[in-house]
Amino acid sequence: MSQQHPIICPYDKSSTASDVLTGLDLHGKTVVVTGGHSGLGLATSRALSEAGARIIVGARDVHAARATFNGLPGFNGSSGIEVGQLDLADLNSVRAFANTVLFKEKHIDIVINSAGIMACPERRIGNGWESQFAINHLGHFALVNHLWPALIGDARVIAVSSAGHQNSAIRWHDLHFNEGYDKWQAYGQSKTANALFAVHLDELGKDVGISAFSLHPGKIFTPLQRFLTNDEMVNRGWVDREGKVVDPTFKTPEQGAATQVWAATSPLLEGLGGVYCEDCNIADVSVETTLTGVKTYAIDPGQAKRLWELSAQLTGM
Secondary structure (H helix, E strand, O other): OOOOOOOOOOOOOOOOHHHHOOOOOOOOOEEEEEOOOOHHHHHHHHHHHHOOOEEEEEEOOHHHHHHHHOOOOOOOOOOOEEEEEOOOOOHHHHHHHHHHHHHHOOOOOEEEEOOOOOOOOOOEEOOOEEHHHHHHHHHHHHHHHHHHHHHOOOEEEEEEOOHHHHHOOOOOOOOOOOOOOOHHHHHHHHHHHHHHHHHHHHHHHHHHOEEEEEEEOOOEOOHHHHHOOHHHHHHOOOEOOOOOEOOOOOEOHHHHOHHHHHHHHOHHHOOOOOOEEEOOEEOOEOOOOOOOOEOHHHOOHHHHHHHHHHHHHHHOO
C-alpha cells in the first residue's frame, strides 16, 4: 500500500490515449481487449493498434464488432485487429475464447479488461450470481486465469475499475444481493472487485513476470450508460433535458482511454504493480470527504486474497 501515491508523470486528466503512447513502438506486442469495439475499449484498441500492437478483441456480438472495425488499416491482418466471440456472462464462452487465443498465441503482452455493465436492472446469471459482479469481475477473473500460461514471462493485466467502487466494499454477508437489490451498490461492489483482483493478481504474478493494475478512467459518455434514463442523468447533473452534456468533468473517449493505455504501457510503472490509477497517474488513497482516489478497502491485500479464493471457488478455476 506504500506505493499507492502519485508519481512524477508528464500526463494528466486531459491527455489522450495517443498522447501517452508518444514515442512508444508496440510492434510485436499482442494485446487482448475485452469490449474493445465499443466506448473506451474502442478508443483503446485503436490507439494501441496505431502504435503497432496486434489487437485481439473479445466481443459478445462478433458481427457488430467486425462492422465497427471495417475500414481500419490492418483489420484481421497479422499486425492489425482481430475479433473473437466472448460473452463474459457465460464461463463456457470465456473458456472457448481463451482456448482459441492460446491456440494461436505463444505469448500475450497485455490484457485490458475493459468490458462491463453499469447500474443495470436486477439479473441473475450462472449459479444465481448478481450480473454486475459476475460480468465485471468473475468473467474477467476466469479469462485471465485461462490465459495465464501465455502471460508468463512479462505481461501486464489491466482491470478497468471506477470511482464507483466508493459506493460499496465487498458485501461478504450478501455478495449477490439476495436481501434486496441496489443497482448502484452492486456496480460499486463489482468495481471494488476489479481493484482487488489487480492487487492479488500482481502478488501471484511477481515471480513469473506478470504485473497488474486497476484504474478509474474518468466519467465518459459511452454505451455503459445504456441502462440509465435521461431523467436519471439529469438528476445527477450529467446532462440537460435535451441530453446535452453539462458536467464539465466528463472526458472524451480518447481521454477516458488514456489511463488504461498508460497503465498498460508506461515504463514509469515498472515495479509498481497492484496500484490503482486515475488521470494517467497513481491515485492517492481516498479520504471520506472526496470522490477521487481509491478507498483502502479496494487495495487491501487481505480482502484481495479472500476475494481471489472465493472467485476461484465460484468459477471452478
